[in-house]
Amino acid sequence: MSVSITRRRFASLLATSAVSLACGLDPRQAQAPKPASSPTPLPSIEPATGDASVGSGFDAELHQREAAYAQLAVSTVAGSQLGPFIQKLANWPLAGRVSSPFGPRWGGFHNGVDVAAPLYTPVRAAARGQVVVAGKPFLAYGDTASIVIIAHGNSFATLYALLNDERPVVAKVGEIVEAGQVIAFNGSTGWSTGPHVHFTTVLNARAVDPTQFLP
Numbered sequence: 132m133s134v135s136i137t138r139r140r141f142a143s144l145l146a147t148s149a150v151s152l153a154c155g156l157d158p159r160q161a162q163a164p165k166p167a168s169s170p171t172p173l174p175s176i177e178p179a180t181g182d183a184s185v186g187s188g189f190d191a192e193l194h195q196r197e198a199a200y201a202q203l204a205v206s207t208v209a210g211s212q213l214g215p216f217i218q219k220l221a222n223w224p225l226a227g228r229v230s231s232p233f234g235p236r237w238g239g240f241h242n243g244v245d246v247a248a249p250l251y252t253p254v255r256a257a258a259r260g261q262v263v264v265a266g267k268p269f270l271a272y273g274d275t276a277s278i279v280i281i282a283h284g285n286s287f288a289t290l291y292a293l294l295n296d297e298r299p300v301v302a303k304v305g306e307i308v309e310a311g312q313v314i315a316f317n318g319s320t321g322w323s324t325g326p327h328v329h330f331t332t333v334l335n336a337r338a339v340d341p342t343q344f345l346p
């Protein structure tokens with residue numbers, strides 16, 4: 132499945148949303164990279180179940196984007212036709228320090244685990260699966276984040292976000308990757324607080340704490 136198809140699907144989902152963006156005037160917003168060719172901000176979306184974010188400014192923007200990434204994983208994995216969910220992940224996506232756990236954060240909700248590591252640290256597939264998203268799926272909405280999503284079954288996916296683009300994502304859409312295979316490199320693209328991988332697992336259409344599946 133190509134990113135363009137999933138983007139169209141997502142765009143139709145966005146069009147149905149009535150949630151407005153709580154966009155404050157936090158000066159950190161000015162540091163967020165935006166492509167010159169795409170002045171349109173990321174449209175607001177209905178948060179995925181369990182991913183509701185509240186607040187304003189940078190924090191709310193970041194939570195909103197992370198909810199959008201998880202929603203993209205939900206839509207792409209549902210059509211993967213890969214069969215049942217695998218029960219365990221083989222390895223962490225990269226060696227590093229957990230800088231932000233899954234759960235409530237800054238008055239909102241952090242729907243993944245942040246693993247901080249030096250720039251360019253290899254990011255590895257956490258289990259065997261099929262790459263369903265690779266690249267910058269929200270660039271048209273002004274979000275420069277590089278993302279990889281791997282489907283491991285019809286109802287289960289891993290998501291790796293804010294990846295490097297100076298040393299770009301190496302995983303290709305449609306490719307079968309093995310556990311431990313390098314798919315990208317650690318970066319800080321999009322709305323990011325520093326070099327880390329935002330890693331999450333999507334199970335049965337919602338983002339869940341990935342640590343329960345990790346060794």
Ligand SMILES: [Zn+2]
Pocket residue numbers: 197231241243244245328329330
């Ligand atoms: Zn994160």
